[in-house]
Every structure is written in C-alpha cells, then in structure tokens.
Amino acid sequence: MKNTAQVVVIGGGVVGCSVLYHLTKMGWSDVMLLERSELTSGSTWHAAGGFHTLNSDTNMAALQGYTIRLYRELEEITGMSCGLHHVGGVTLAADQDRLDMLKAERAKHRYMGLETEIIGPEEIARLAPVTNVDGILGGLYDPLDGHLDPSGTTHAYAKAARMAGATIVTHCMVTATTPRGDGTWDVVTDKGNVHAEHVVNAAGLWVREVAAMAGLYLPLHPMEHQYIVTDDLPEVYERGSEHPHVMDPAGESYLRQEGRGLCIGFYEQNCRPWAVNGTPWSFGHELLPDDLDKIEDSIAFAYKRFPVLERAGVKSVIHGPFTFAPDGNPLVGPVPGMRGYWSACAVMAGFSQGGGVGKALAEWMVEGEPENDIFAMDVARFGGWTGPDWTRLKVTENYQRRFSISYPNEELPVGRPLETTPAYGLWDAQRAVFGSGYGMEHVNYFAPEGEARLEDPTFRRSNAFDTVGAECRAVREAVGINEIHNFGKYLVTGPNAVEWLNRIMANRVPEVGRIALTAMLSRKGKIIGDFTMMRLGFETVQLTASYSALDFHMRWFQEHQKSGVSLRNITKERLGFQIAGPNARAVLGAVAGVDVSREAIPFLSVRQLAVGHIPVTVARVSYTGDLGYEIYCARDHQIALYQALSSAGQDLGMKPFGMRAMMSLRLEKSFGSWMREYRPDYTPAETGLDRFMSFKKNDFIGRDAAMRLRDTPPDRHLTTLLVEADDADVVGYEPIFDGEAVVGFCTSGGYAHHAGKSVAIGFLPVNQIADGAVFDIEILGQRRRAVVHPTPLFDPEALRMRG
Numbered sequence: 001m002k003n004t005a006q007v008v009v010i011g012g013g014v015v016g017c018s019v020l021y022h023l024t025k026m027g028w029s030d031v032m033l034l035e036r037s038e039l040t041s042g043s044t045w046h047a048a049g050g051f052h053t054l055n056s057d058t059n060m061a062a063l064q065g066y067t068i069r070l071y072r073e074l075e076e077i078t079g080m081s082c083g084l085h086h087v088g089g090v091t092l093a094a095d096q097d098r099l100d101m102l103k104a105e106r107a108k109h110r111y112m113g114l115e116t117e118i119i120g121p122e123e124i125a126r127l128a129p130v131t132n133v134d135g136i137l138g139g140l141y142d143p144l145d146g147h148l149d150p151s152g153t154t155h156a157y158a159k160a161a162r163m164a165g166a167t168i169v170t171h172c173m174v175t176a177t178t179p180r181g182d183g184t185w186d187v188v189t190d191k192g193n194v195h196a197e198h199v200v201n202a203a204g205l206w207v208r209e210v211a212a213m214a215g216l217y218l219p220l221h222p223m224e225h226q227y228i229v230t231d232d233l234p235e236v237y238e239r240g241s242e243h244p245h246v247m248d249p250a251g252e253s254y255l256r257q258e259g260r261g262l263c264i265g266f267y268e269q270n271c272r273p274w275a276v277n278g279t280p281w282s283f284g285h286e287l288l289p290d291d292l293d294k295i296e297d298s299i300a301f302a303y304k305r306f307p308v309l310e311r312a313g314v315k316s317v318i319h320g321p322f323t324f325a326p327d328g329n330p331l332v333g334p335v336p337g338m339r340g341y342w343s344a345c346a347v348m349a350g351f352s353q354g355g356g357v358g359k360a361l362a363e364w365m366v367e368g369e370p371e372n373d374i375f376a377m378d379v380a381r382f383g384g385w386t387g388p389d390w391t392r393l394k395v396t397e398n399y400q401r402r403f404s405i406s407y408p409n410e411e412l413p414v415g416r417p418l419e420t421t422p423a424y425g426l427w428d429a430q431r432a433v434f435g436s437g438y439g440m441e442h443v444n445y446f447a448p449e450g451e452a453r454l455e456d457p458t459f460r461r462s463n464a465f466d467t468v469g470a471e472c473r474a475v476r477e478a479v480g481i482n483e484i485h486n487f488g489k490y491l492v493t494g495p496n497a498v499e500w501l502n503r504i505m506a507n508r509v510p511e512v513g514r515i516a517l518t519a520m521l522s523r524k525g526k527i528i529g530d531f532t533m534m535r536l537g538f539e540t541v542q543l544t545a546s547y548s549a550l551d552f553h554m555r556w557f558q559e560h561q562k563s564g565v566s567l568r569n570i571t572k573e574r575l576g577f578q579i580a581g582p583n584a585r586a587v588l589g590a591v592a593g594v595d596v597s598r599e600a601i602p603f604l605s606v607r608q609l610a611v612g613h614i615p616v617t618v619a620r621v622s623y624t625g626d627l628g629y630e631i632y633c634a635r636d637h638q639i640a641l642y643q644a645l646s647s648a649g650q651d652l653g654m655k656p657f658g659m660r661a662m663m664s665l666r667l668e669k670s671f672g673s674w675m676r677e678y679r680p681d682y683t684p685a686e687t688g689l690d691r692f693m694s695f696k697k698n699d700f701i702g703r704d705a706a707m708r709l710r711d712t713p714p715d716r717h718l719t720t721l722l723v724e725a726d727d728a729d730v731v732g733y734e735p736i737f738d739g740e741a742v743v744g745f746c747t748s749g750g751y752a753h754h755a756g757k758s759v760a761i762g763f764l765p766v767n768q769i770a771d772g773a774v775f776d777i778e779i780l781g782q783r784r785r786a787v788v789h790p791t792p793l794f795d796p797e798a799l800r801m802r803g
C-alpha cells in the first residue's frame, strides 16, 4: 500500500466514493480511499435506492438534481449500470397546508428549471393506481424521481475514480488520525500508515468514532429505519409500465415498485436512535432484527392508502441504521479549527445527495470554495454548543418530522432552551414568545395578556400579526428596545489589526470613533459576510455580523490568520440592547448624562460611555433604519443596563420588540439580510453591497473578481416590490413573472407594518427594474400583482436615521 497521498478519504460508502470520483474529475489523482471492509459496508448496501429532488432548501434541491443527472454520466464513463429506474413520483397532499407547501415548492422549481407540476386526484389515480385517493386534494409530480441499485452505483463511482488514477484499498481499517505540526496528517491503518495533506471523514455509521480519532465531535446520530418488500402483485406486474413512486406524508411513508411487487418504507413516530453509545466496529454487512411492532400504526395507515398492500405477502423486511444531522442536512466542508480535515458526513439521502456532496467538497478542496452556496449543509452551521444528548434529541425530532410540513414561521421545541442570556428572564416575565437560532434563544414577539404564548405555524399571516404590528408602531412612533445578543461579535486587536482587516474586508477600516459597513468576499468575489466594523481604538476594531454564521466566519478568519493580529470571538461576553425610534436619543441622554446630540454622536459613530457605573459602547446604528443606538455591555452588566434603560424609557413610551418586528422594520428600509439577500451565491454588484466596498484602498480578498463584475455589470439586481397580497406574504424564493415568463425570484419578504404594505425583495433583470414596473409574484399557487418600488418605504431620505 502506498504511504503518501494528497488526500485520504476514510469510508467506501456511496459518499466516500462520490468524493473520490469528484476529486479525480477536478484533476486530483493522488487520492486514496480506505475502506475497512468491502465497499458499501455501512448504510449503503441496504438502502432502498430511491432518489428525488424535493427539498425545501433550493440549493439542496439543485444539488439533488445534479446528483440524479450524474448517474447517466457515470454509466457512460464506466460502462457499468447504476440500475436506474426513472419512473417519476408524486407527493400526496391530504390537506390544504400540504397542498400550499407543495405549491410553494413548485413555484421555486419554476426558476430552478425543474419540471414538476401540481396534479389533481384523478391524475394521481391514473398515474399511480395502487393509491386510494379518497381525501387527497392533489399532489406534486416530479418526473425526475426514481430509484437505482445502491451497490452498482457505488461501484460505478469507485470505478470512475480508479479510471482517473485514484487508489482504493479495501479491508484497511483506519485506527488513528494524527495531525503533524505543518497541518498534514498521519493516517494510521492496520495495513500501515499514510501521510496525507487532507483527510476526508466519510465514515458513515462510524463518523463519530473516526472523528474522535482526531479529537473531534460532529453532531450526527444514527437512526433505525425499516422498509418492507412485498411478494409479487398482479396489480403491479400486469401494468404495462413501472409504477411511479408515491410519497404519502400523511402516512409518513414512501412507496415504489420493486421487481414484481412493491416496496414501502416508513418514518414512524415511534422511532429509535441506534447505537447511542457508539457504533460497534463489529457491525458489518448485517441488518437489525425485524421490528414490525414499531411500525404497526404506519402499516395500518398504509393499508388504507394502498389497499393492495393488505393482500400482499411480505417477501423481506430491511431494517438498518443510517445517520442524520440535527436538521437532516449533511455536514460538509472543512472542519473549523482543523487544517486539512474535511467532513462528508450525515448524508441521510446518499442517492439523492451523494453526487452533489462529492462535487461541492471536491470544489472546496481543489478550488478553495464550492461553486454554489451550500451553507445549508456546511459543517460550520453548527457550533461548539452541540453535544451528543442534544443531537440525539434533535435527530429524533427531525426523523419524526421527515414528512411534516415545515412552516416558514415555525420554531421547533425539542432541546430548548439551550443557550440563553441573563435577559431571558426579563423577557419571559413580559410574555415573550421565543425562537431559537444557532442554539440561542431570542424573542420573536411579546404575546399580549390573555393570548397564548405560541405562534401558530402557518404559510399565511399568523396570530402574531397584529401584535407584531403594534411592536413596529411603538418603534416608529416612540422608542423600542430589543436585545443584540444574537449578533456574532469579534474583537480584532494588535499592531497589524487594521492592515489585516483592510485585506479581509472589502471596505476600508474607518477612523477611530467611526463605523463602516462592509462586505466580506470569497476569493471568487462572492458574498461571505456583511459586517459592521466599529473602530474603538487605533489598534482595536469590533466586528458584528450574523449570529448563525459564527463558526463559518471564524473558520475564514482562522484560515487567514496573521501575526500581530489577535482575533477573539466576544459574542457571549458582549451583550446589550438596541434602542430605536424618535425618542431613542432622549432615552440615551437620560441614562448617559453626557451630550448625546447629533453632533456629539453622529450617525455611524461609536463612543465609549458610562450608564451609571456601567461602561458601555454605544454605536449609532440601527437595523430598524430608525434613529437608534446599539449599546454593548459586559455580560454581567446586562440586567443593570436594562433596568437603567427601561426606567428612563418609561415616560418616553418605550416598548420591547422582538425579531418579527425587527424583520418587518428592515423591510420598509429595503435592508438586506444574511442568507436572504446576502449569501455566497450572490455578488456585491448584484445586491447593492458594492456600496460598502472600496476599490481605492489596498488589495483585499475577492477584489479582482469584484472588479471584473463591476466592469461587466450583472444582468440582475435586487429590488423592492410592493405586493398586492391577501393573507399570505412573500417568504422567499417565490418566482417573479413578467406575463408568462419567470424573470426573477424573491429573496425575502413580509408585511411592513408601519408602512402598511406587503413587501418583497427579489432579483429582476436590470433592464426591467423601473419605478412602477408591474410584475406578478406567485404566492401559494396564486399570482399577485407586484409593483417595483426602488426607494425605501420609510424615511427614504434617511433624515430620521441620520438625524
């Protein structure tokens, strides 16, 4: 066995083989895959082999589309068969909410180029006659759905990789992975050691064990899963063509033809995490004992939906484990803080997603970044706040919800509260309805006395609509207060701090006492952050950005570390509040006891003050777009600061507000937000973030690419539209129509309560963006008139914000 390789991939399941193939496809041939047994010896060999594109995250759906189209390429390259059956599939809707969700998915597919369609019960009965369509309102038909041979496909990936120079060693157990001082790795195996520049953990069921070899925890857990194959059924084999797939979310089942019978699998409520204390190394090419009791209820439901099953004999039961991350998406990419260590884990749908995972990871390794934004499966979307118990609970919740409707305003209850700040109790006492992001609780809104402290999950306007409206008006008409704990905050200090930031960020670091907004760009000029830089001192800058991107940003900072610069994540040390609205200055003046006039603290300035005996940093910015201040303090001072602000605000009409109001307020200023308007799929020139860049300063990362985009202006740009909505507003990814042509899509939207308008932000062709231009936006299957309104609805001259 060779003892050096540029890359060692650990694990020869469908994912490891796909990674290996894609590395060779991108031109790396000194790549090696180590498999402790035969290829496919983990989850892969017993998979049902189904594939589909449906995924509520558009980029994941696109990646699934890529995977499915790849199989023909593999067959052509290798001459092997993947056993493809492109039979199409239908997802059933047994209630209005499910139909709404499928319509929303169909709407997204319009601009993704996926040819899905909504069909009625008669058409479903015609296409998939084993289905009892009583009570079915419709369904989403996807011609790309199908199934394949899991083992044949995995071997096809492996053969294609070998043909391009890759080495595969089976019966080779990795027992240790040890980093060297220079960032390379010694991979220790029972057949000798391999020295590698990169290690990829694709160990499937054994990811936890392999990660532990590097002192690492990855948040995933295996779950047991079962499907049944029936005896031959004349209703199936006497048809002239193969029966399509049928997903029945109400019955938590998926069904397809298998040979001359059917195969049906279940995501049962009565589910069971597997191997809680670790996957035994002795587990091999084996199945778990049948457990039909566990899926008894699901089977009973399936008999009603697919009556033919009741008469069918059981040919075999497949019961095996496979792994999930807490949100069900894979964990992919460079592991933060571990040079040369890559994750290709928690791929729960290896045959829908494995190709895309391999492609994205190979691009990242070879070219430094994936072609498309894959934040939805980036390993950095989880941080150090995860742990085995929390992960197991969330994975179980996710399994149970596999076929549940995901509402845009939904907050999942399990494993919460996990992280809170001292202010949590203050909000709780004021009837806060909490949400959670990146493990941290935040207030969504405050429920009035007599109303339930629960927001109804819905695609339409929720029961919180009026309450959120009142919170918005309190800000615009007097002053509102909310917490600023859910920003990521970093302190950059040292003699080279400013020089370093000028290289990392696209805008110029401001003068001492000033604030600058800035884009952070990838090497290819894509947006990987929208930051606020506050120059606290000559060698000291505080950065703030999205909370959910903490590990994503820290990984980038660490990758670009430089001597003479100290960077600290101070997110949990520096807490505080923002106050915003016409009375905000009066509140600050009352507590600060110093001149807080426009001249003393102008817009985009930062000051170190004291509120009583509490030292605070006051930044004259507000994401509400109003006259406002962010006031940062030490964690221990948070309650005292709140007391001071709330007593000063009492006579000035101060009211607390939550994130729902915040997002409504930012809409009427057309402010973009992270992962909606600003994400690695988009460039500054398309989104308007280029106004927060300085091409005149020194070189910065992504400058050349950004210059090229500046010189060749993009075809599309973000703009704001006012929507003639009814009881449902834009959420994101709705298509924008000009007549019958899809010309753009929404990035976000909602109801701007103070302006009293339904608002959408979205991409349109530059030559069609004109004040008053009329389009249609499809919301829940209905076309809504939408008129371009390029100027902010609130304070278009920014007189209040800057005043």
Ligand SMILES: Cc1cc2nc3c(=O)[nH]c(=O)nc-3n(C[C@H](O)[C@H](O)[C@H](O)COP(=O)(O)OP(=O)(O)OC[C@H]3O[C@@H](n4cnc5c(N)ncnc54)[C@H](O)[C@@H]3O)c2cc1C
Pocket: 010, 011, 012, 013, 014, 015, 016, 034, 035, 036, 037, 038, 039, 040, 041, 042, 043, 044, 045, 046, 047, 048, 049, 050, 051, 172, 173, 174, 175, 202, 203, 204, 205, 206, 207, 210, 225, 226, 227, 318, 319, 320, 321, 322, 344, 345, 346, 347, 348, 349, 350, 351, 352, 353
């Ligand atoms: C019953 C069932 C039905 C399923 N149906 C479908 C379906 O219809 N469609 C679909 O897309 N997905 C399905 N899946 C999920 C699918 O099986 C997984 O998504 C996929 O197999 C994951 O592949 P993997 O390569 O990540 O992991 P694995 O297949 O687990 O591969 C990991 C490999 O790593 C090797 N390995 C581990 N540790 C070491 C070590 N220390 N040294 C060397 N090698 C090591 C293992 O031996 C193993 O071969 C199903 C799963 C189950 C259980």
